[in-house]
Amino acid sequence: MADNELVAGLDLGTTKVCAIVGERVDDGIDIIGIGTAPSKGLKKGVVVNIESTVQAIRTAVAQAETMAGCEIGTVYAGITGNHVRGFNQEGVAAIAEREVTEEDVERVLEQSRAIPLPSDRQVLHVLPQEYIVDEQDGIIEPVGMNGVRLEARVHLVTAASASVQNVIKCTSRCDLDVAEIVLGPLASADAILSPDEKEIGVAVIDIGGGTTDVIVYVDGAAVHTSVIPVGGLNLTNDVATGLRTPMAEAERIKIKYGCSSSHMIEQDETIEVPSVGGRAARVLPRDILAQILEPRVEEVFSAVQQVLAETGYLEMLASGAVLCGGATLLDGMPELAEQVLGLPVRRGMPQGVGGLADVVRSPTYATAVGLVKYGAEQMGRAVPEEVIVPVGATRGGLGARIGGWFRDVF
Numbered sequence: 001m002a003d004n005e006l007v008a009g010l011d012l013g014t015t016k017v018c019a020i021v022g023e024r025v026d027d028g029i030d031i032i033g034i035g036t037a038p039s040k041g042l043k044k045g046v047v048v049n050i051e052s053t054v055q056a057i058r059t060a061v062a063q064a065e066t067m068a069g070c071e072i073g074t075v076y077a078g079i080t081g082n083h084v085r086g087f088n089q090e091g092v093a094a095i096a097e098r099e100v101t102e103e104d105v106e107r108v109l110e111q112s113r114a115i116p117l118p119s120d121r122q123v124l125h126v127l128p129q130e131y132i133v134d135e136q137d138g139i140i141e142p143v144g145m146n147g148v149r150l151e152a153r154v155h156l157v158t159a160a161s162a163s164v165q166n167v168i169k170c171t172s173r174c175d176l177d178v179a180e181i182v183l184g185p186l187a188s189a190d191a192i193l194s195p196d197e198k199e200i201g202v203a204v205i206d207i208g209g210g211t212t213d214v215i216v217y218v219d220g221a222a223v224h225t226s227v228i229p230v231g232g233l234n235l236t237n238d239v240a241t242g243l244r245t246p247m248a249e250a251e252r253i254k255i256k257y258g259c260s261s262s263h264m265i266e267q268d269e270t271i272e273v274p275s276v277g278g279r280a281a282r283v284l285p286r287d288i289l290a291q292i293l294e295p296r297v298e299e300v301f302s303a304v305q306q307v308l309a310e311t312g313y314l315e316m317l318a319s320g321a322v323l324c325g326g327a328t329l330l331d332g333m334p335e336l337a338e339q340v341l342g343l344p345v346r347r348g349m350p351q352g353v354g355g356l357a358d359v360v361r362s363p364t365y366a367t368a369v370g371l372v373k374y375g376a377e378q379m380g381r382a383v384p385e386e387v388i389v390p391v392g393a394t395r396g397g398l399g400a401r402i403g404g405w406f407r408d409v410f
Helices: 050-068 102-112 161-172 184-192 195-200 232-243 247-257 286-311 333-341 363-381 396-409
Strands: 006-012 016-025 028-038 070-072 074-079 085-094 121-133 136-139 149-160 177-183 202-207 212-218 221-228 270-273 282-285 321-324 345-347 353-355 388-390
Touching: 006 050, 006 161, 006 184, 006 363, 016 050, 016 070, 016 353, 016 363, 028 050, 028 363, 050 070, 050 161, 074 161, 074 184, 074 363, 085 102, 085 221, 102 121, 102 149, 121 161, 121 177, 121 221, 149 161, 149 177, 149 221, 161 177, 177 184, 177 363, 184 202, 184 212, 184 221, 184 321, 184 363, 195 202, 202 286, 212 286, 221 286, 232 247, 232 286, 247 270, 247 286, 270 286, 282 286, 286 333, 321 333, 321 363, 333 345, 353 363
Parallel strands: 006 074, 028 353, 074 177, 202 321, 321 345
Antiparallel strands: 006 016, 016 028, 070 388, 085 149, 121 136, 121 149, 202 212, 212 221, 270 282
8 A cells, every 4th residue: 555545534523523544546535544533622613622622633543543554644624613704706817828728727716816815814715616718608627728818717715714723733733734724515515416416506514513514516616605603512402401401411312312303203202311410310202302403403404595595596406405414314304404495405425435435424424535535636636755654654754755745735
């Protein structure tokens, strides 16, 4: 196994940290290592406790390293949070030699990101939608075309610099280099969507512990991103309050018995609910749990529906919506989403990977697998000497070479 065939993704979530190692093979990517750890250092996708986050990263990475039989030196790290902003932008550049070159494309993309930003914000991604050569639009790959004027329509994603730096700081304290900070729902979309879905219009709704992330694709390109500060922990809080039970028990009950539609519950179904303060446990109808969860889930999808309606893309989503994130495992969630959104809805499972594909075949792993796929694609464009050190190898001058390479490229 050559070192430059390995890539690692690190998903920093509000409720869990997940590290996944993939191996680049001839027909795609094989997942060879997985590690997860409870996350207590993030709130709504943002680092609020450095020490707790560092400990969670170390635990998850150690598990993935043990399973994969390697040492992780560099990761593609995911980020989300209410500080993330996305908007569409245009850039223009002259074609230097009357024929579009890679340099011309780079210049027009650089021009599109040259916008005034507050000092506390930075650009995460410049996602091309289409190119225009001398008023000929709809061009996906302009290199080689003749013309004098090149335009680019792109989707820019920006984030708070402090949040980005805190993610980098946490990973650095775990002796990890960050190859790139990647928007979480962008990575999720890479893992769960087909090219056809992106082409005819689709929305990815990633419901994590602290946030609900939305990314919309039309004509094969990202056209909208947004973050709603409500997630699975809000459901857990509702259960804890409504059933008067500790948070840990509320989370367990939600996962094991939760359903977002009371119509799907049989009348004779019951659940045992532990009490607080040493009181005896109670046996309650399962229907009560559904009555607690249903309004909150409906609220989440109503917020998503409002966002999509305001952007004007709701009527363009012929493929409907795809759900991912741990909270979407709740029974009845796709059905309730269809009612609220008025769109066909399915759960999204990571696809296009081998190896431990059955293990990661869950909406929970969508972002982490997507980060691995994203990283493999970036490495395919410019492959470093090594990004992961096999067990038994020395880091020595290797770390300096890795650091120098990433400084040159990124």
